[in-house]
Each structure stands twice: as structure tokens, then as C-alpha cells.
Amino acid sequence: MSSKSTPGAAALQKAGIAFDVVEYEYDPTAGQTGNHAAASIGENPERVFKTLMVLVDGRPACVVVPVAASLSMKKVAAAFGGKSAEMMPPASAERSTGFRVGGISPFGQRKRVRTALAREALAQPYVIINGGKRGYLVRLDAADAIAATGALTADLLA
Template sequence: MSKTTPATAFLRRSNIPFETLSYDYDPSADRLGVHAAAAMGEPEDRVFKTLMTEVDGAAVCVVIPVARELSMKKLATAAGGKSARMMKPADAERVTGFKVGGISPFGRRKATPTILAREALEQPYIVTNGGARGVQVKLTPADALTAMNGVPGDVLAPLN
């Protein structure tokens, strides 16, 4: 797929190697990220979702595996704050320049601190949103961290 988005244009300008993947976006899917992983034939632990949050009122981008949940307490600690919450969808769209369901950690309108779940570092590659619904990018965790100007962090809720 050759669709250019602000995220893929950013990766190209930054000389970050990546592969573009696509799938049929289904807004009615219960868990969009899990649906995307299945539609692309990728393991759920290699497909990551982008969440926009607020830590002590400041925007923080968090990238975690699609089948896992974010721990707000761990996020607050990882970001050096006291409390964390999910950002409202309209605010996330305004801050990132992307539509919900297509928010990418790359090429966002406003740079914000970014945390990549440390579990990503255990993978040979990760797949994350490429800046549009149904568009994903595949790259190494090291390249992802560089491109998102992020840090790895312990942010996942425990498995049940």
C-alpha cells in the first residue's frame, strides 16, 4: 500500500525504515486493535495501539500492545506525575491531528512525551498505527523509539 499520511511522511523524512501494512478498518469491532491484528495476520503481542492520556493535566502519548490494558497508576509513575487519565477523544484529535482509530505515535501535530510499553523491546518488530484508519506501519522497536522520541516504560496493567 502506498498511502501517504502525516505519520508515514514523517518516518520517511526521518529516514526511519518501515513497511506499510493495511487492513479493512471496521468501526463496529469490539476491540479495534485486536481486530486489526487478526485482519493483518499479526500476533497481538506485536501490534500496538496509541493512547493519548493526560498526566497531571499534560498530554502524554502511550503505545501498548492491543490486547493489553494500561495501568493509570503505572503511567503516572513512569511519566513522573501523580495522576493519569485518558484524554477525551476530541482533545486527542486536536492534539495529534489524527482521527481516533488512526492516531499514530509518529508525525503528531504537537510533540508530547511518549512512552512505549517495555514489552515492545522483546519483539523483533512492532506494528502500530500509520496515521489513518486501516493503515499500519511495521518497524523495529528501536526505530520506533527513535522516531517517537520516546522512552520505554512499565505501564501495563497486570494480566488477570
């Protein structure tokens, strides 16, 4: 466990969930942060997941999807039983989660929101998800990620 714990790592520890910390040098100019993270740690992008904050019928929700994938807002809305979905503005996402964009984690958010994990995660031996800080990832079993967040699994990709 890194000495630089985050709210995300603390939430996983509190839940008794096993995870490994994977740190890398965050580059704010890298563009596709998730793809950069996967390349930086030498990991298959299919196992590295990004955390995105969305609004479903105006209510906040969290989706966790492979870094190289694109969201289908129609599928996101359907997964949460809503009519429409849109990306949450970055400033709102930071206020809602307590994390900075590029370091948003589904674990340990300031306010617990409905969460969905892309069903593709279930096919992986493990998933790597942001642990609550830029350059700070956690590697854990997809089932544990679901348990820690109360996530539903769904088809979310375009």
C-alpha cells in the same frame, strides 16, 4: 510505500526510518480496534501496538502498548514522573494529534508530546503501530519507533 501517505509515514520517511506499510479494512463496529487489526492482518497481537492519548497531571502524553493489554494509569503517571493519569477525551485526542480516533499514530502528531512505549515492545522482532490513518499500520523495529518519537520505555501495563 503506499501512495496514500500519512503524516505518520511522512514523519518516519523524514527521519530516515525503514518501515513497511500494512493496510487492512478498518471496521468501526469491531469494538476492540487493535485486536481486530491484529486478526485482520494475521499478526500476533503481542506485536501489534495501540496508540493511546493520556493526560498526566493535566498535560498531554502518548502511550503505545500491545493491543490486547490494559493500561495501569498509576504506572503511566509514574513513567512520566507525574502523580495522576487519565485517558484524554477522544475529541481532545483528535485535536491534539491531528488524527482521528482509530487512526492515531505516535508518528507525525500535530504537536509533539511526551511518549512512552511499553517495554514489551523490546522483546519483539518488530512492532506494528498505527501509521496515521484508520486501517493503515506501519511495521518497524521497536528501537526505530523509539528513535522516531523520542519515547521512553516503561512498564505501563495493568
